[in-house]
Amino acid sequence: MKESELRRCQIHDWYPRFKPHTIKTLFHPLSDSFIRYLLGEPDPHSSADPPRFLLPRPSSGLDPLPALPPASIPPPLSPVNSDSDSDDDAPSFPDLEAAVTRSIADLGGAVLPKLNWSAPKDATWISADGSLRCTSFSEIALLLRSSDSIAHDLSQALASCSDASPDPSSLPFYLALRKWYPSLRPEMEFRCFVRGCRLIAISQREVTTFYPVLPDRKDEILPLIERFFHEVVREGFGSENYTIDVYLTSDGRVKIVDFNPWGAFTLPLMFEWEELDEQGFGAQGVEIRVVEGRQGVRPGLKTAVPYDYLDTGEGSGWDQFLKRADEEIRKQAEDIGNDSKGG
Numbered sequence: 001m002k003e004s005e006l007r008r009c010q011i012h013d014w015y016p017r018f019k020p021h022t023i024k025t026l027f028h029p030l031s032d033s034f035i036r037y038l039l040g041e042p043d044p045h046s047s048a049d050p051p052r053f054l055l056p057r058p059s060s061g062l063d064p065l066p067a068l069p070p071a072s073i074p075p076p077l078s079p080v081n082s083d084s085d086s087d088d089d090a091p092s093f094p095d096l097e098a099a100v101t102r103s104i105a106d107l108g109g110a111v112l113p114k115l116n117w118s119a120p121k122d123a124t125w126i127s128a129d130g131s132l133r134c135t136s137f138s139e140i141a142l143l144l145r146s147s148d149s150i151a152h153d154l155s156q157a158l159a160s161c162s163d164a165s166p167d168p169s170s171l172p173f174y175l176a177l178r179k180w181y182p183s184l185r186p187e188m189e190f191r192c193f194v195r196g197c198r199l200i201a202i203s204q205r206e207v208t209t210f211y212p213v214l215p216d217r218k219d220e221i222l223p224l225i226e227r228f229f230h231e232v233v234r235e236g237f238g239s240e241n242y243t244i245d246v247y248l249t250s251d252g253r254v255k256i257v258d259f260n261p262w263g264a265f266t267l268p269l270m271f272e273w274e275e276l277d278e279q280g281f282g283a284q285g286v287e288i289r290v291v292e293g294r295q296g297v298r299p300g301l302k303t304a305v306p307y308d309y310l311d312t313g314e315g316s317g318w319d320q321f322l323k324r325a326d327e328e329i330r331k332q333a334e335d336i337g338n339d340s341k342g343g
């Protein structure tokens with residue numbers, strides 16, 4: 001993937017061109033100090049290491065801490081601002097907070113936050129209602145700071161590009177606040193695959209569930225998306241290969257949710273990248289795939305927990321935890337052995 005292709009998928013890049021066809025969004029440039037705060041990096045002007053779940057200090061006292069997550073989900077590793085010491089160390093970003101508070105009000109009181117590419121979908125376990133809905137700056141900060149996807153946007157985004165510029169710090173970061181829609185229907189979201197500027201495939205976006213309505217309606221959905229692609233997207237996007245997520249409203253209009261690069265971290269959902277990459281694929285026209293029955297659902301492409309909860313492979317957080325536990329047990333066994341020899 002080329003860096004220019006990845007850059008075109010940044011929401012602040014594509015939004016101005018597709019504004020009438022997408023969700024209303026307001027943007028805030030992020031300062032280096034806020035980016036350091038999101039990454040949990042120490043402030044060079046302070047000797048304290050900020051704990052990972054430290055929230056920014058509200059500038060007015062009017063922005064309450066979000067409710068603690070329900071008891072059924074794992075608690076944060078360290079308490080949220082539980083003591084006055086950590087509160088003293090908490091940074092504050094009064095200008096950004098004031099601007100974000102104004103934008104939330106302008107967008108109707110609730111927003112979905114994202115950075116240049118990603119929303120903090122893997123961090124919803126820490127939010128009060130388990131969703132990406134935010135009504136305050138501190139809720140946004142908590143989600144962003146708890147998300148591996150956001151950390152990836154901030155520190156690794158260019159790593160998968162074949163021609164990445166030597167200075168990734170030249171990348172400006174934005175907080176995008178999108179008007180919150182409480183009743184988006186997951187079965188009406190689709191990922192469209194565009195190769196060589198041609199729409200070749202469409203997949204149901206939420207593939208862990210069977211929606212009985214979809215197999216019956218897919219032949220009616222395909223031409224709606226195809227027409228939208230030809231009339232609105234094809235000339236306007238600029239890349240040859242990419243994916244676009246769209247939402248179909250109940251009156252048959254198509255709205256853009258997001259653009260993603262071809263391949264790399266983008267999930268192929270009901271397809272495989274190998275088949276989408278085959279030269280002949282799509283020659284017979286656009287292929288649409290949906291989950292056709294309860295047996296056809298795809299296993300948990302879960303993104304609502306940190307990667308460490310999912311990744312149990314060599315070198316993962318779990319792997320290291322288990323190795324440390326083994327080591328601890330081995331030491332205890334040795335100590336017991338030594339004690340009993342001594343006794």
Ligand SMILES: Nc1ncnc2c1ncn2[C@@H]1O[C@H](COP(=O)(O)OP(=O)(O)OP(=O)(O)O)[C@@H](O)[C@H]1O
Pocket residue numbers: 023112114117118119120121132149178179180181182184189205245257258260
């Ligand atoms: N404004 C909104 N209101 C309510 N839900 C939304 C809104 N925008 C997006 N969503 C939901 O959140 C999901 C994630 O949003 P989005 O695609 O922007 O995040 P992302 O991190 O770029 O995801 P991906 O990389 O998987 O495409 C969407 O698939 C959609 O279901």
